Amino acid sequence: MAGLAVAFAPLPVQPIRPQERTFQIEARQFAYSPSELNVNPGDTITIRLISTDVVHGLYVDGYDVSVEADPGQTATLTFTATKPGSFRFRCNITCGAMHPFMIGKLTVGANDWLFRSAGLAMVAVLGIVILVKRS
Amino acid sequence: MAKIELTRNTSIKNALISRYPQLAVFVVMLMGYIFAILAGLVGTPVGSHNFIIVFVWIAWWAILILVAVPFFGRGWCAVCPIPLPGEWLQRGAVLNPPEKKPKWFNLRWPKALRNIWLQNISFLLLALFSSVLLTTPNITGIVLAGMLFAAIGLSTIFERRAFCRYLCPVGGFIGLYSQTAPIELRIKDKQVCATCEGKPCYNGSTNGYGCPWDVFPGGLTKNTYCGLCMECLRTCPHDNIAVNMRPFSADLAKPSTRMDEAFKAFIMLGSAMIYAGVLLGPWGVLKDAAYNVGTSAWFIYAAVFLSIIFLVMPSFFALCVTRFENLNIFKKRFATLSAALIPLGLMFWVAFSLSFVLTNASYILASLSDPLGLGWNLFGTAQTTWQPMLTTILAPGQTLALVGGLIWSARTAQKAANEAKVSAIPVIGYCLIVTAVMLWLLL
Amino acid sequence: MKRSELLSRILITAGMLLAVGTPLFFWTQTPLIHARMAENGGWNPDVIQAEVGNPLHLRLTSDDVMHGFSVGQMKMDAVDVEPGKVTDVTLTFDKPGIYTFFCTRWCGVNHWRMRGTIEVSGPGANPEPAPTIPLYVTLGFDLDAPHESPVIPSNQPSAVRGQQLATNLEMSKFSNPDFYRTNSPYQLFEALSSTNLSDLEKWDVVSYIWQSNTTPKALTNGRDLYAQNCAACHGENGGGDGVFADDLAKAGEASMESMTGATDMLMQTPVDFTDSKRILGAAPALLQGKILRGGMGTGMPMWGSIFTEEQIWDLVAYLYSFQFDYQGEAQ
Numbered sequence: 001m002a003g004l005a006v007a008f009a010p011l012p013v014q015p016i017r018p019q020e021r022t023f024q025i026e027a028r029q030f031a032y033s034p035s036e037l038n039v040n041p042g043d044t045i046t047i048r049l050i051s052t053d054v055v056h057g058l059y060v061d062g063y064d065v066s067v068e069a070d071p072g073q074t075a076t077l078t079f080t081a082t083k084p085g086s087f088r089f090r091c092n093i094t095c096g097a098m099h100p101f102m103i104g105k106l107t108v109g110a111n112d113w114l115f116r117s118a119g120l121a122m123v124a125v126l127g128i129v130i131l132v133k134r135s
Numbered sequence: 136m137a138k139i140e141l142t143r144n145t146s147i148k149n150a151l152i153s154r155y156p157q158l159a160v161f162v163v164m165l166m167g168y169i170f171a172i173l174a175g176l177v178g179t180p181v182g183s184h185n186f187i188i189v190f191v192w193i194a195w196w197a198i199l200i201l202v203a204v205p206f207f208g209r210g211w212c213a214v215c216p217i218p219l220p221g222e223w224l225q226r227g228a229v230l231n232p233p234e235k236k237p238k239w240f241n242l243r244w245p246k247a248l249r250n251i252w253l254q255n256i257s258f259l260l261l262a263l264f265s266s267v268l269l270t271t272p273n274i275t276g277i278v279l280a281g282m283l284f285a286a287i288g289l290s291t292i293f294e295r296r297a298f299c300r301y302l303c304p305v306g307g308f309i310g311l312y313s314q315t316a317p318i319e320l321r322i323k324d325k326q327v328c329a330t331c332e333g334k335p336c337y338n339g340s341t342n343g344y345g346c347p348w349d350v351f352p353g354g355l356t357k358n359t360y361c362g363l364c365m366e367c368l369r370t371c372p373h374d375n376i377a378v379n380m381r382p383f384s385a386d387l388a389k390p391s392t393r394m395d396e397a398f399k400a401f402i403m404l405g406s407a408m409i410y411a412g413v414l415l416g417p418w419g420v421l422k423d424a425a426y427n428v429g430t431s432a433w434f435i436y437a438a439v440f441l442s443i444i445f446l447v448m449p450s451f452f453a454l455c456v457t458r459f460e461n462l463n464i465f466k467k468r469f470a471t472l473s474a475a476l477i478p479l480g481l482m483f484w485v486a487f488s489l490s491f492v493l494t495n496a497s498y499i500l501a502s503l504s505d506p507l508g509l510g511w512n513l514f515g516t517a518q519t520t521w522q523p524m525l526t527t528i529l530a531p532g533q534t535l536a537l538v539g540g541l542i543w544s545a546r547t548a549q550k551a552a553n554e555a556k557v558s559a560i561p562v563i564g565y566c567l568i569v570t571a572v573m574l575w576l577l578l
Numbered sequence: 579m580k581r582s583e584l585l586s587r588i589l590i591t592a593g594m595l596l597a598v599g600t601p602l603f604f605w606t607q608t609p610l611i612h613a614r615m616a617e618n619g620g621w622n623p624d625v626i627q628a629e630v631g632n633p634l635h636l637r638l639t640s641d642d643v644m645h646g647f648s649v650g651q652m653k654m655d656a657v658d659v660e661p662g663k664v665t666d667v668t669l670t671f672d673k674p675g676i677y678t679f680f681c682t683r684w685c686g687v688n689h690w691r692m693r694g695t696i697e698v699s700g701p702g703a704n705p706e707p708a709p710t711i712p713l714y715v716t717l718g719f720d721l722d723a724p725h726e727s728p729v730i731p732s733n734q735p736s737a738v739r740g741q742q743l744a745t746n747l748e749m750s751k752f753s754n755p756d757f758y759r760t761n762s763p764y765q766l767f768e769a770l771s772s773t774n775l776s777d778l779e780k781w782d783v784v785s786y787i788w789q790s791n792t793t794p795k796a797l798t799n800g801r802d803l804y805a806q807n808c809a810a811c812h813g814e815n816g817g818g819d820g821v822f823a824d825d826l827a828k829a830g831e832a833s834m835e836s837m838t839g840a841t842d843m844l845m846q847t848p849v850d851f852t853d854s855k856r857i858l859g860a861a862p863a864l865l866q867g868k869i870l871r872g873g874m875g876t877g878m879p880m881w882g883s884i885f886t887e888e889q890i891w892d893l894v895a896y897l898y899s900f901q902f903d904y905q906g907e908a909q
Contacts, residue, residue: 030426031419052821054615054685055644061494061526071684071821072810085530086578088415090494092521094183094661095643097270098426100495105417114578117534118571121541125567128545132559162590166597173601180641184662229586233579507601509608510637510664517663 018042018080025049027056027069027091030098041084041109047077057093060106068093084109139380141318142368151365151378154230165216168279170506175276179508183521185272186506189498191279192269197492199309200484208313212306212362217282218299221290222347232341241294244301244349250395254307255402259444261304262406263437266414266425296347299362306362311399312481313358314386314474315543320352320361320368320378327375328353336367336376343369352376357386359396384543390474390551394466397473398449404476404569405444407483411576415490448569452476455561468555472562475548479566482540483573486533490577494523533577541570611638613645613659613681616688621679623694630700634669646682649696650884656682671698678883684810687822687829690879710887714867717760721867722874727764727859731781736903740786743779749787758791762861763898785902792895797904800896803889811848811877816900818850826877846876851900858901865894 021043026033027050039045049058049069058077059066062085067077091102142148150156167190175187182188203210223229227237261268261278268274286298299306322328336352339345343366346352350360352367367376391397413421413436424432456469497519504517511517545563552559612622618641628634638647640661647667648656657665659681671677681692714721751757752766761769763784770780792800805814811826813819830846851857869890872880881890 028419030422032417033419035417035419050821051684053687055683059523061523064526070806070810071689072808072814073805074814088417093644094181097182098266098422100183100270100491101266101414101422102419103415103417111578113530113534114574117538117574117578120534120538121567121570121574124538124542125545125563128542128549129560129563132549132563158586162593165590166593169594169597170601173598177601177605179639179662181662223590228583229590230580230583233583505663507605508639508662508664509604509610510639510666511604 016040016042018044020044020046022046022048025058025104027051027058027102028053029096030091030102032058032089032102032104035104037104037106039081039106039108041081043081043108045079045081045106049075049077054095055093056091056095056102058089058104059092060087060089062087066092081106081108085113086111137381140323140377141380142376142378147378148368152368154369157365158229160214161216161219164214165219168216168283172276172280172283174507175272175274175279177507178272180272181508182270182272183495183498184502184505184508186502187272187275187279188270189502190506191275193492193495194499197488197496199305200481200488201492204309204312204316205481205485206316207318207363208316208358209306209309209362210316210318211309212299213364215299217286217303218290218296218347220283221287221298222296224287225290225294226344232339232344239290240292242292244293244297248301250393251301251307251310251399252395253302254304255395255399257302258304258307258402259406259441262402263440264428265410266422267428270426295345295349296362300348300360307399308403310359311396311403311477313361315384315478315481316358317383318378318380319358319385320363320376321355322353323375323377325353327373331373331375335370335372340370340372343367345370356389357391359386359391384478384547387474387477387547388550390471390547390554392467392470394470397470398445400473400476400480401448401452402444403480404483405448406440407480407487408569408573408576409440409443411483411487411573415487416576452562452565455565457557457561468557471551471555472548472557472559474551475544475562475566477544478547479540479544479570482536482543485540486536486573486577489529489532489536493525493529495521496524497522530578534574537570537574537577541566608637610664611636613638613640613647613692614642615686616691617686618642620692621681621694625694626679626696628669628671628696628698630671630674630698632670632700634671634696636667636669638665638667639663643685644683645685645692647679648682650678650680651886652677658683669696671696671700674698674700680884682806687825687877689810690807693883712867712870713759713863714870717863719861719864719867721864721871725762725859725864726855727762727767727857729764729767729777730854730858731778733778734903735778735781735785735901736905737782737785737789738903738905739779740782740784740789743775744783744786747773747783749783752787753790755791758787759862759866762864763788763858763901765861767858785898785904788895788898788902789904792892796892797896797899799889800892800894801899803885803893804896807881808893812851813848816851816897818848818853820848822877823848829877848877851897854901857898862891862894865897866890869893 018040021039023034023037023045025047047058047067049056049067051069051071053071055068055070057066057068060079062083063079065077065079067075069075085108087106087108089104089106091099095102142151171187171190174185178185178187199211225237225239227233227235268278282298282303285302289297289302331353334351334353335345337345346367347364348360348362352371355361412418413425421436424430424436427433452473453469456465456472459465498521500516500519504514505511544566545559548559548562548566552562611626614620614622626634626636638657638659640659642661644661645659646656647659647665648654649669652669654669657667659665675698677696677698679694679696681689685692752769766784766787767780770783773780775783809820811820811822813823827847849856868878869885870880870882872878885893
């Protein structure tokens with residue numbers, strides 16, 4: 001029961017007015033800078049991707065949007081952060097050996113899923129510990 | 136859920152005993168393995184478009200860690216092609232034992248090395264170079280070829296499958312994790328073995344070879360070292376060997392007290408966490424350090440990697456193994472309780488692997504049509520664009536795996552602690568903390 | 579040996595020969611042109627033979643990052659050369675000669691060095707037409723001499739204002755391409771000293787004349803050429819602050835340390851086109867010359883074998899738009 005509560009109970013959300021957020025992200029082999037972005041749900045995000053060595057892309061997990069930039073040609077990606085949670089963004093133009101691990105993280109609102117999972121883990125452990133004590 | 140003897144079904148039994156189905160699988164696997172090596176050596180240097188990287192580190196790895204190990208234990212070992220050429224040489228035949236056995240050295244594996252420490256080391260070696268290994272076709276090609284030649288070489292010097300049992304980096308961890316699997320190979324009746332003359336299951340007969348895994352089937356109580364090769368099914372004259380379905384992690388009810396296995400658990404748990412942070416995290420400086428082998432950054436990375444695994448994690452765990460009377464008892468208790476880390480580690484690897492497999496599985500379709508990056512289009516899928524798959528199930532899947540693993544490990548800790556007559560709570564707390572860290576790293 | 583054993587051995591051997599032979603055979607049968615970053619070897623092979631009239635089929639692949647392929651002085655659309663994938667290109671040449679092929683997608687600071695040649699043989703080889711002598715040579719311009727404008731405008735000159743001002747002036751002498759190409763904006767500014775315009779007004783007229791010597795289409799073409807070929811070093815806004823500017827500066831410092839006796843080391847940082855002193859003192863022919871010839875030891879590529887004359891004039895016209903406000907021109 002507690003587990004279900006943790007997993008599905010709606011958390012109190014402070015409504016924050018959506019803003020326009022612009023981020024300038026530099027891409028190099030094999031990292032983004034900055035690599036962690038935080039926005040509020042509903043924000044309109046504009047990412048200006050600047051490749052500093054070779055052609056890179058930026059693909060956002062969960063939102064399925066992407067953009068690619070040649071060095072010297074900043075590319076822009078705009079989308080609205082309708083889905084809350086934590087989403088990785090990654091390079092989608094093969095840019096060398098470590099390309100599959102060229103990753104950044106976008107957090108929209110709070111990382112709800114992480115909190116719920118951690119909560120679930122604690123509830124589970126509590127349950128087992130109680131069982132252990134009882135036996 | 137009780138045991139179900141699968142080999143009671145005659146079709147299953149005959150399929151396992153007959154050498155032909157197994158040989159067919161072997162030929163396909165070995166061809167694939169050799170093709171992969173060639174692809175790695177002459178194909179495109181771009182990993183994501185080379186058969187060897189896509190089919191070893193994405194396809195094979197996914198099947199191994201998501202299906203083969205959790206559900207079939209050492210099932211991969213049963214079909215692995217690496218020991219085959221050496222074994223055929225060693226045996227002098229590819230099917231039943233020949234009349235004249237070839238004269239190889241057939242030495243016994245040295246006593247001091249009859250543990251999994253060499254496998255711990257070989258896995259760690261691969262792990263420390265993993266950023267280069269996982270992304271570079273010719274490096275993976277050289278490693279695969281190296282393992283093949285090592286297995287052949289060892290088969291000409293030592294008896295049985297020395298590479299598989301004592302050296303293979305993969306075998307080290309799938310042996311450990313096979314204890315959680317729902318299938319097993321065991322004898323049916325101990326009395327039958329007690330009165331059996333010659334023990335052909337271990338020494339071989341005209342029907343088959345003695346256990347290549349250097350296991351006495353009559354004494355098998357755990358899956359850890361049985362490679363499911365089915366030789367004993369062929370040699371046992373009393374039909375006393377069975378393949379059973381059984382509850383998950385039945386073997387962990389009687390945890391091992393060996394330190395080499397205990398440290399294997401830490402190696403796997405720790406490397407899953409480090410990989411999650413370095414490979415899937417947003418910290419570019421860690422990736423640089425991991426990839427640029429030979430630089431001072433890499434040496435620091437390697438030192439940190441090894442100290443997490445050999446110092447940090449075990450010491451904290453040791454604190455959870457309460458009550459220190461004397462070293463030997465403590466070591467036994469430490470090893471027994473570390474059984475809790477086995478299901479946890481397996482689920483850590485499942486959760487970690489889900490991420491990069493679902494993200495990159497689309498490369499499999501492209502690589503099927505153009506395995507060498509030469510511009511082929513065998514099945515019309517060569518232009519498949521990269522597209523992460525099933526992304527909505529990823530986070531729930533990882534949570535399920537990690538929380539499920541935590542529950543599983545807590546239960547295992549409970550049973551192991553009962554055995555060791557200590558409280559399970561500190562160990563459960565340890566599991567909770569590392570699970571929380573892994574959740575944070577992955578989600 | 580039993581028959582089953584023999585057959586099994588044959589099957590295994592056949593399988594292994596297939597597994598080894600198939601990839602090896604097809605690998606040798608598939609000549610590919612490999613693209614690599616210049617630091618990793620560039621194009622391989624980098625010399626290709628062809629014949630006039632015979633279609634040349636090329637199969638290109640990249641071994642590392644995204645590259646592109648195009649041939650200089652030829653009308654063709656560039657194609658992408660993707661890592662691990664093969665791109666097919668067919669070229670037909672109607673004139674013999676040595677053509678330069680080059681990478682069209684930035685692949686590092688040495689991207690421009692990724693070039694190779696296609697040697698096209700065939701009828702029409704003799705007589706070769708005399709190569710056109712670049713204007714800067716005819717005019718005797720020293721491309722490496724400083725060309726500072728003694729006077730610069732206080733604000734950005736506006737071509738629209740200049741047009742209005744110019745209606746009252748006799749501009750025919752200045753509106754022809756010969757004058758435009760051979761004189762710097764400053765020289766036109768000086769030539770206007772006979773008028774009673776203020777300094778800024780004179781610069782406005784200069785900017786108008788400069789704009790009238792080009793077309794919106796040419797400026798757009800120049801803008802695209804700049805974005806694809808120049809911005810990575812010279813900056814997207816012309817400020818000499820492109821993504822490779824730092825790397826070039828470091829390379830310059832390094833080579834300065836190793837050079838002995840060189841006093842006037844050429845600047846290694848990319849030119850800042852917003853620097854009025856430098857640009858307003860440069861005639862179009864001078865800029866054309868620098869683009870054609872390259873930077874003699876700096877990181878500035880030579881584009882003579884790549885761009886057509888028309889492309890370079892378009893690019894030169896665009897460069898002045900970092901100085902002048904060409905309203906209506908796509909910025």
